[in-house]
Amino acid sequence: MDKKFSEAWSKMMEKLNDWFDALILNLPNIIIAVIVFSVSLFISRYISKGVAKLLEKTKLQASMKSLLSKIASIVIVLMGLFLVLGILNLSKALNTVLAGAGVVGLAVGLALQGALANTYSGIVLSYIKHIKFGDWIESNGFEGEVIDLDLRSVTLKQPDNNLVFLPNKLVVENPIKNYSTTAQSRVILECGVGYESDLEFVRNLVKKTILENFESIEQKEDIIFLYEEFGDSSINFETRFWIKSTSALEVARAKTDAMIAVKKAFDQNDINIPFPIRTLDFPQKLKIASGKNEKDEE
Incomplete structure (x- = not known):
């Protein structure tokens, strides 16, 4: 041993x-x-x-x-x-x-297929010109300002100040609506007036009201006014005009201001904005019970 x-x-x-x-x-x-x-x-x-x-x-x-x-x-x-x-x-x-x-x-x-796909998509997003910091975009059902773009996700700041983190892969594979690619945005206002209204007067009044409340609009011809249909309780119309902004939040504010101005103009000119109503038509032969018993009548 x-x-x-x-x-x-x-x-x-x-x-x-x-x-x-x-x-x-x-x-x-x-x-x-x-x-x-x-x-x-x-x-x-x-x-x-x-x-x-x-x-x-x-x-x-x-x-x-x-x-x-x-x-x-x-x-x-x-x-x-x-x-x-x-x-x-x-x-x-x-x-x-x-x-x-x-x-x-x-x-x-x-x-790590998912992580690598997000990394590759982040590199692609860094090169393309359709999306950059400060742009207001809409993608995958979310809308907001692009405040960060890394190799994992795109960070959006929504109008309510909440942050949304979208994986890069979803942003690349799905449509992107970029409100910042042009210098203007269109505002669409929908409303309705009663059947007794003078339609030509309503059209001129709406155009005049919007022209007076938005400095970016130079003349009435820049405002598009279209009657859409004879509704159940109103004649519905749509008004379109442009503002000098690429932010969806500014579009929403402009629409709010337009609604307030149009409503005030309608009130001053006794123009009715009807709400849905239901009319009940009773046959003439219909008898309505009084609610009293025959014994009580005797």
């Missing part, structure tokens, strides 16, 4: 001596590798800052600028890592690592 133990001990010491000799022989390479990797980390920081400064002059989104600067930094670090492996004569280990990374990357890609 002692003999076996001594043999095992001697083999272990020989192995340790071999490792120590290899460490001493490769010590210059290790020192050079550490220096190269440290320099690559140092350079990557300055490269990242330099790329960020260069991209400040472009029209790219902030998220895209940050992504490109990080990619530049990672590329420098990877180049330094490859140099380190070459200095340490670990090319075979590098091939093994790359082969394993391919398998692991495939598994991770399958597990």
